[in-house]
Amino acid sequence: MNSDCIFCKIANKEINANLIYEDENTVAFNDLNPQAPVHFLVIPKKHYESLNEIKDKEEFGNIFSVIPKIAEKLGIKEYRTVVNTGESAGQTVFHVHIHVMAGRKFTWPAG
Ligand code: AMP
Ligand code: ZN
Numbered sequence: 001m002n003s004d005c006i007f008c009k010i011a012n013k014e015i016n017a018n019l020i021y022e023d024e025n026t027v028a029f030n031d032l033n034p035q036a037p038v039h040f041l042v043i044p045k046k047h048y049e050s051l052n053e054i055k056d057k058e059e060f061g062n063i064f065s066v067i068p069k070i071a072e073k074l075g076i077k078e079y080r081t082v083v084n085t086g087e088s089a090g091q092t093v094f095h096v097h098i099h100v101m102a103g104r105k106f107t108w109p110a111g
Helices: 006-011 057-074
Strands: 019-022 027-032 038-044 080-082 098-102
Touching: 006 027, 006 038, 019 057, 019 080, 038 057, 057 098
Parallel strands: none
Antiparallel strands: 019 027, 027 038, 038 098, 080 098
């Protein structure tokens, strides 16, 4: 728990978010500023600043393996997943999170 971290506060229910999934290790919630009709974030409950800080294979498994479960629950078969790591990659919240977006056509390469 990092007391300055907004996503730690969401994981700890200290601030409200629109939670769509929760288990022992992860939480998923709708993005406040959605970039697609469906746009949610998956985070580990434990604080890691970015993907670079996760050394534990199990933790990678925890956060990625919930995505297909949530997608199935939401009836989504096609989606874009994004993990921004570091400022130049577009990371603005320094608690690792996976963006999952769906409901529109996505272009490639990402901007
Ligand atoms: P990134 O730029 O990859 O670090 O993504 C951070 C994301 O967190 C952005 O898409 C924001 O819209 C989203 N965000 C920031 N604060 C909140 C919040 N309180 N609840 C939900 N999403 C948030
Ligand atoms: Zn945090």
